Amino acid sequence: MAGSRKPRRPRAPRRPRIPPTGVLDWTYGHWGGVDRNCRYCGRLTPLQDTDGRPAHKVCAELAIAQQAEEYAEAWENERLRKQ
Ligand SMILES: [Zn+2]
Numbered sequence: 001m002a003g004s005r006k007p008r009r010p011r012a013p014r015r016p017r018i019p020p021t022g023v024l025d026w027t028y029g030h031w032g033g034v035d036r037n038c039r040y041c042g043r044l045t046p047l048q049d050t051d052g053r054p055a056h057k058v059c060a061e062l063a064i065a066q067q068a069e070e071y072a073e074a075w076e077n078e079r080l081r082k083q
Helices: 056-080
Strands: 031-037 044-047
Touching: none
Parallel strands: none
Antiparallel strands: 031 044
């Protein structure tokens, strides 16, 4: 009988799966040639970020994730403040 089906419950949003190689593609242009201290963790790395500052790829990805989380939290706080 048409129209007698229960309405579908909306699915909870799913986060996209992060590829095993991480979210940044540092295949080219991220080798500094010499070991320098990572700007995030302080350990030595030959890698550098897009601005040429020494950074591990995983440290840069973690920093981006933390920054996105802080932006989302600030946005949510601002949204709640306006209500
Ligand atoms: Zn690091």
